[in-house]
Amino acid sequence: MFAALIILPLIGAAVTWLIPFDRLRPKILSLFAFAHLGLTIQMLSFTPPESPGGWFHLDALGKIVLLSTSVLFLTCAIYSIGYLFYRRERSNRVLCVGLLVCLSAASLVTITHHLGLMWVALETTTISMAPLIYFNRNARSIEATWKYLLICSVGVALALIGLYFLAYATIVARVEPSLLLDDLIRDAGKLSSGWVHAAFVFLLVGFGTKMGLAPLHTWKPDAYGEAPGLVGALLSGGLVNLAFLALLRIYQLCLATKEILFFQNALIVMGLFSMVMAAIFMARQADFKRMLAYSSVEHVGIMAVALGLGGKAIFGALFHILANGLTKGVLFLSSGNIHRSYNSKSTDHVRGALRRLPWSGGLFLAGFIAITGSPPFAPFISEFTIVSSAFIQGRMLIGAIFLTSLAIIFIGMAMTVLPMVMGEAPADSETTSYRDTIGTVGPPFFLLLLVFVLGIWIPDPLMTLLRDASALLEVHK
Amino acid sequence: MISLADQLLVLVLLINFISLGTSRLIFSIRAVAAQGVILGILPGLIHPFSWHLVGITVVIIGVKGFVIPQMLGRAVRSAEIKREVEPFLGYVPTLLLGAVFTALSFGFAGRLPMLPEHHNYMFVPASIATLMTGFLILTTRRKAISQVIGYLILDNGIFIFGLLLAGAMPVMVEAGALLDLLVGTFVMGIVINQISREFSSLDTSLLTSLKEE
Numbered sequence: 001m002f003a004a005l006i007i008l009p010l011i012g013a014a015v016t017w018l019i020p021f022d023r024l025r026p027k028i029l030s031l032f033a034f035a036h037l038g039l040t041i042q043m044l045s046f047t048p049p050e051s052p053g054g055w056f057h058l059d060a061l062g063k064i065v066l067l068s069t070s071v072l073f074l075t076c077a078i079y080s081i082g083y084l085f086y087r088r089e090r091s092n093r094v095l096c097v098g099l100l101v102c103l104s105a106a107s108l109v110t111i112t113h114h115l116g117l118m119w120v121a122l123e124t125t126t127i128s129m130a131p132l133i134y135f136n137r138n139a140r141s142i143e144a145t146w147k148y149l150l151i152c153s154v155g156v157a158l159a160l161i162g163l164y165f166l167a168y169a170t171i172v173a174r175v176e177p178s179l180l181l182d183d184l185i186r187d188a189g190k191l192s193s194g195w196v197h198a199a200f201v202f203l204l205v206g207f208g209t210k211m212g213l214a215p216l217h218t219w220k221p222d223a224y225g226e227a228p229g230l231v232g233a234l235l236s237g238g239l240v241n242l243a244f245l246a247l248l249r250i251y252q253l254c255l256a257t258k259e260i261l262f263f264q265n266a267l268i269v270m271g272l273f274s275m276v277m278a279a280i281f282m283a284r285q286a287d288f289k290r291m292l293a294y295s296s297v298e299h300v301g302i303m304a305v306a307l308g309l310g311g312k313a314i315f316g317a318l319f320h321i322l323a324n325g326l327t328k329g330v331l332f333l334s335s336g337n338i339h340r341s342y343n344s345k346s347t348d349h350v351r352g353a354l355r356r357l358p359w360s361g362g363l364f365l366a367g368f369i370a371i372t373g374s375p376p377f378a379p380f381i382s383e384f385t386i387v388s389s390a391f392i393q394g395r396m397l398i399g400a401i402f403l404t405s406l407a408i409i410f411i412g413m414a415m416t417v418l419p420m421v422m423g424e425a426p427a428d429s430e431t432t433s434y435r436d437t438i439g440t441v442g443p444p445f446f447l448l449l450l451v452f453v454l455g456i457w458i459p460d461p462l463m464t465l466l467r468d469a470s471a472l473l474e475v476h477k
Numbered sequence: 478m479i480s481l482a483d484q485l486l487v488l489v490l491l492i493n494f495i496s497l498g499t500s501r502l503i504f505s506i507r508a509v510a511a512q513g514v515i516l517g518i519l520p521g522l523i524h525p526f527s528w529h530l531v532g533i534t535v536v537i538i539g540v541k542g543f544v545i546p547q548m549l550g551r552a553v554r555s556a557e558i559k560r561e562v563e564p565f566l567g568y569v570p571t572l573l574l575g576a577v578f579t580a581l582s583f584g585f586a587g588r589l590p591m592l593p594e595h596h597n598y599m600f601v602p603a604s605i606a607t608l609m610t611g612f613l614i615l616t617t618r619r620k621a622i623s624q625v626i627g628y629l630i631l632d633n634g635i636f637i638f639g640l641l642l643a644g645a646m647p648v649m650v651e652a653g654a655l656l657d658l659l660v661g662t663f664v665m666g667i668v669i670n671q672i673s674r675e676f677s678s679l680d681t682s683l684l685t686s687l688k689e690e
Contacts, residue, residue: 110607116646120653128663134668139675143684146668153661154615154631160654161608161635167642172592177647191589 001048002056005107008032013100022088025096026081032100033049033070035075036107040070043159044465054180057113060469061252064318066110068325071450072237073103075443079333082439083230086340091453094131095231102128102234109242113181115163115249122210122246126152133227144219144226151219152210159206159246163448165199174235181249188256197294200259205248211243213304215272217297221281224293225345229336232289236296236332237325244303244321248473249383251307255475268308268398275405280295282412288338291416292331295371299324300408305402306386307473311393314470316385322456323378326447329376330367333444334360338420340434348417352425352450359441361421363448368417370451372410378454482522485515486603489637491580493610496626497575498568500560505626506549509633513541514638524643533648540655545629545662552666553622565682566617576657578609600641608634619682621669625662632658 012032015026043058044067050057058066077099084092105124112118126149134145163179169191170184172178178184184191209216224232247267254263278298285291299320306317335345337360342350353361370377373384383406390399458466496505517538524530564571572606582605589601610633615624622640639646672681 023588113652114647116650117653120650120657123657123661124653127664128658130664130668134671137671142668142671142675146621146672146681146684148627149665150615150667154628157628157632157635161638164635164638164646166637167646171642172590177642196589312615379659381614 001041002041002051002111002157005036005043005111006104008039009104009107010102013097013104015365016096016100017093018164022084022092024082025092026077029080029096029099030077031075033074033103036103037074038071053330054182054340055117057266058111059113059472060465061248061318061472062110063243063465064469065241067239068106068241068322069103069106069110071428072234072329073099073106073403073445076233076333079230079440079443081168081338083228083340085439086434086459087228090135093230098128098132102239105240106242109245115179115181115184117162117165117317118249119160120316122159122207122242123153123156123241123403125209126156128209129231129235129239132231133223134229135231136226140151141226144222146439147219148223149244153217155209155216157206158202158209161180162202162206165195165202169195169199170399173219181252184253185256188253190219191257193386194257196257196259198264200250200254200263202380204247204263207246207250208270209306211240211247211300212274212297213270213300214277214297217274217277220292220297220366221290224332225287225290227331227338229289229334231291231337233329236292236330240296240300241321241325242270244300247304247307251415251473255473260475264308264310266308267304271301271304271306271308272398272401272405274298275303275402276410279405279408279412283415286347287345287410288347288350288416288420289332289337291413292328292335295331295355295409295413296328299328299371299407302383302386302402305398306382306389309386309390309393309395309398310473310475311389313386315387315466316382316389318466319380319385319470320382320459322370323382323451326451327367327371327377327379329447330363330444330451331371333361333440333447334367337434337440337444341432343424343430343432347420349426349429350420351429352421352423354421355423356425356436357436359436359445363441365417365421365438366448367444368413368449370455372413373406376452376455377447378451378465381457381458482519485519485522486599486637489603489633490606490619493570493579493607494575495616496630497571497610498507502553502570502620502622502626505623506546506553509629510542510546511624512630512633513545514538516541517634519640523640527670529648533651536652536655540659541629541633545659548663548666549622549625552669554618555630555670556622558620558655558673564618564623571613571617575610575613578613579606582606582609597642598635604634604637607631607632607637610634619680621665621672621681624678624681625665627671628665630661 016028019025044063102125105121108121109118130149134141167179173190173194175187212220253261274297279295282294303317303320306313338353339345343359375378492508495508497503517534521534583602586602611627614627
């Protein structure tokens, strides 16, 4: 079962590599994405037993991330059929192959309990996404690709040295040397605190870079701004969650050591800093894709703060994995459509999107309302849970900074989004062949529907899953 | 055998200084290749002989000493550049900083709780010093190639630390990490080619069109 989840997308990658027709490739991509989601649901309902040796183990945390990644991937794959139709001028071979390799590595991150293997898979997702950011083949996209590749590779390399420190701590403690999460948690009490402390610092910096927590977020606006919409959706809704899962694994380990207070405080500081940075840079942002990137910085900040708060906020953080991932899908896919139609992503040129593209413009507006935490959408529930938990714990200052940043971000984002969708399109605006079709509007609409449904009703199996996952992250007394 | 390993680590540190002090890119690449070969020999000196070990040695020397330097060398030749000109920070200051970092890493490593049998050896300080050198090169040089060289040196530093972990890291994971490094450098090489085609230079400080005003 575990092997199938990894190998299936790889077979897909090989098939798409061999197919010589650009028109056919996105369809094959969707077919494999569909099979992957089927397999995911099968594994979620009948959880396969832990593999011998404990390397592969699908626990509740992994399940949440796997589910959100698989759903988002399928939606993006189906969107690619409609989208790539407008990009016939260039071959989409590298794009489709890269996406499937990334899906395979992403699945591996969610099912493994071996931290070393998880690291390898995480680095693979970084590399496989790099050529996709360069899809547009211009000077700006090469700059973005270079920054992304170099900063993320160095960041993830720092996480590797953190893992090495952990492994050395087990050797110094004379317990069985291992990087299996379950072994480490069992022996955590015996590990030497100097090495463990150093390890956590490196791991936080490393995975924080990959996740895009400020001040390690500098690659993010460039990469998200220059990548095609569907790649942006997968970066901000998929890869971010994988890096967050890596942090959750470290958090699980921290719970078993004395380092948890330090780790929680570091997460809160970085999280709040990310939110403040996002609030500052969001205002007067003239490029709407870059604006979405800062929104992503904000939301990884929210997840980090929630993790740092602990208690009830953990539930919010886990629900936010789904809520943020799916909403980012809506925003990036619809912004991709708007970009196609106006052939510009500057708010100077893009005006009156609601009139020109009623569907994409409407979806973008709805996505904005959802992501800023307005009811009745899913992010409202997670953000409300986190903020109320901060106040219940009596941490007024954290709650206050959190709420202030949310308010400023709402205003800043509105100042960019509202002029974009309202009013009249400028008379001199370029006319392009892009028209809203079911192929390009359906997928983001489906995601918005999910975000809406999750905002008013969480199905029982999902509720159980979220509760089980939060239980894994509770402080052992 | 361990004393020989220590002497080789001194050589690794010297190579760090060479790459900090030189402006000729091809020379830098050769220095990193030499460092890779030394790193390939090291596991053979500290672990008992086995065929498995021979395999590892061959693969590491092959990848770090030949394949990756080849790829970088090709990128340099196709971009037709020879030297790193005008780094953000001059060669003498970076050399001095490198020396300071190396001294600091010896001091820092002395305070870490080590296994008694690892206490007298240089693995940890050499690893941290190499890591810092990589960082220094990454942050002070302009050319994309130099930055890749910095990344490789950083990775070599991590690798040296990994030598202490015999057993804790399964071969599969080590191999995966090496493969990631290889593919990563390959992709970086391609990007470098595209940069030189797009900007007719490899100067990453020209990559500023995405700056926030």
